[in-house]
Amino acid sequence: xxxxxxxxxxxxxxxxxxxxxxxxxxxxHRVTRVVNFAQGSLAVxxxxxxxxxxxxxxxxxxxxMVTVVVCGLVGxxxxxxAIGKRGTPPLISLIVTLGxxxxxxxxxxxxxxxxPVSPPGLDGFTTILGAEVERQRLLVLVVTLVAxxxxxxxxxxxxxxxxxxxxASNPFAARLVxxxxxxxxxxxxxxxxxxxxxxxxxxxxxxxxxxxxxLPMALGGFAAAVFGGLVSPLRTLVGGLGLGVAGQLTAGYLxxxxxxxxxxxxxxxxxxxxxxxxxxxxxx
Amino acid sequence: MLHITDLVxxxxxxxxxxxxxxxxxxxxxxxxxxxxxxxxxxxxNTVSGMLEPASGSVVVExxxxxxxxxxxxxxxxxxxxxxxxxxxxxxxxxxxxxxxxLPDLAGMRRRxxxxxxxxxxxxxxxxxxxMARPDLLAIDELSLGLAPIxxxxxxxxLRYLNAERGTAVLLVEQEVTLAFRLCARxxxxxxxxxxxxxxxxxxxESDAVRKAYFGDLAELADVEVSR
Ligand SMILES: Nc1ncnc2c1ncn2[C@@H]1O[C@H](COP(=O)(O)OP(=O)(O)OP(=O)(O)O)[C@@H](O)[C@H]1O
Ligand SMILES: [Mg+2]
Numbered sequence: 001x002x003x004x005x006x007x008x009x010x011x012x013x014x015x016x017x018x019x020x021x022x023x024x025x026x027x028x029h030r031v032t033r034v035v036n037f038a039q040g041s042l043a044v045x046x047x048x049x050x051x052x053x054x055x056x057x058x059x060x061x062x063x064x065m066v067t068v069v070v071c072g073l074v075g076x077x078x079x080x081x082a083i084g085k086r087g088t089p090p091l092i093s094l095i096v097t098l099g100x101x102x103x104x105x106x107x108x109x110x111x112x113x114x115x116p117v118s119p120p121g122l123d124g125f126t127t128i129l130g131a132e133v134e135r136q137r138l139l140v141l142v143v144t145l146v147a148x149x150x151x152x153x154x155x156x157x158x159x160x161x162x163x164x165x166x167x168a169s170n171p172f173a174a175r176l177v178x179x180x181x182x183x184x185x186x187x188x189x190x191x192x193x194x195x196x197x198x199x200x201x202x203x204x205x206x207x208x209x210x211x212x213x214x215l216p217m218a219l220g221g222f223a224a225a226v227f228g229g230l231v232s233p234l235r236t237l238v239g240g241l242g243l244g245v246a247g248q249l250t251a252g253y254l255x256x257x258x259x260x261x262x263x264x265x266x267x268x269x270x271x272x273x274x275x276x277x278x279x280x281x282x283x284x
Numbered sequence: 285m286l287h288i289t290d291l292v293x294x295x296x297x298x299x300x301x302x303x304x305x306x307x308x309x310x311x312x313x314x315x316x317x318x319x320x321x322x323x324x325x326x327x328x329n330t331v332s333g334m335l336e337p338a339s340g341s342v343v344v345e346x347x348x349x350x351x352x353x354x355x356x357x358x359x360x361x362x363x364x365x366x367x368x369x370x371x372x373x374x375x376x377x378x379x380x381x382x383x384x385x386l387p388d389l390a391g392m393r394r395r396x397x398x399x400x401x402x403x404x405x406x407x408x409x410x411x412x413x414x415m416a417r418p419d420l421l422a423i424d425e426l427s428l429g430l431a432p433i434x435x436x437x438x439x440x441x442l443r444y445l446n447a448e449r450g451t452a453v454l455l456v457e458q459e460v461t462l463a464f465r466l467c468a469r470x471x472x473x474x475x476x477x478x479x480x481x482x483x484x485x486x487x488x489e490s491d492a493v494r495k496a497y498f499g500d501l502a503e504l505a506d507v508e509v510s511r
Contacts, residue, residue, distance in 0.1 A: 159375075159377070169359065172352070174358075175334065176334065176350055176352060176356065177415075179369070
């Protein structure tokens, strides 16, 4: 029983990071219709940078915050490259973000080398329902929930958030009322950088990340985002958590090396199911 | 307050407007009529800055806001949010002024714009444009797809707005009768060129306009009579 709880809680914590990365996909896609595959790289960048900053004696919280802000700025840069040129079709932008993520891998090897990096996090364990759970993993969950609540308030309550939503909902009308749709796209890319960085900073203390962690992170996040139809943050959260738990249960009871396959399989099932429901909606 | 001179607008190599000149005075209401594909929407979109002229000039003394063809709601957002976003360019978040002019909007402020009837959406589109406190309101197809009663109500609001606030109006309207009734001056556009501009009363009398734009109505009337 306590074994099951452990898998459940670690799964939820891992799923939180998928959800965070997934929310980055969602934010960018909602506003620009672009799938940003540099999302996983930003998480890796977050892990590396926070490790360096914390090793350079920046205190906790400050080091992490600086990292997240830098990731946000890097996210904006990715946006400039991907959607900076007016009228770039979303599919072309997607390819550009793939290229950018390869550049990132190269840059990360150059700056930090090839070894996995694990910055310090919260130490110790907490006992939940008889299972020992790393405190860091609980932190991931809590921060994720706060981030999602903040995100949903931002989109529904603030003027800027509404302008972002409007740019996605009707770009023509948004332009008409004077919203700079491209700048809103860059804001979205910046936000996705923040979310990606946050994921990296939080996950790396428990699961060391290296330059090639970007793809698994991006895949998990993308699967969660697909569950949310690439537009719904709430369903992305649910999707991410579900994916994390499914992965941990598979790893625990079957075989650890099947984890990625499970993620891919789930994503395929969801996509097929969703494409049915899309067709259904269009038929209406 | 609006000076259009020798305006040429192209879509790729296709010429949509070919040397159009038009003036709208401060507080004036001008109708823009013409057959499908004449370039009316293109003209409106250029005036509001959505399209770039290939040559010629558009000078506006003041601000323009547009009520676009098809109303162009933010469908999943509330009426209130649609209106608030209308004020984005000047960061205007005061809804009271618009509710004073269009009281019906206050009653539907929490409803999703996508769920409203066509007439209600048109009112939201007008309210949203007014949030930018425009000196010139450029309206593309006021009556399209709306019931006559609704159209009359909207027309009344426009007249009031024009009289009270001195807001100039450039009105694209398929219903020539309505357009000429509402606007003292009119401009007829055909295949990207201005055919004739002048007082609506004179244009309504002119043979060319009657044939081209009242033709259908006249035939309908004949049918009625002969029955
Ligand atoms: N986005 C576009 N790309 C290419 N050609 C266009 C585009 N929009 C309009 N056109 C063409 O430009 C010309 C003018 O179109 P416009 O929409 O301005 O006419 P309109 O007078 O508003 O017509 P309607 O009464 O049907 O609304 C037409 O020949 C149309 O086919
Ligand atoms: Mg038109």
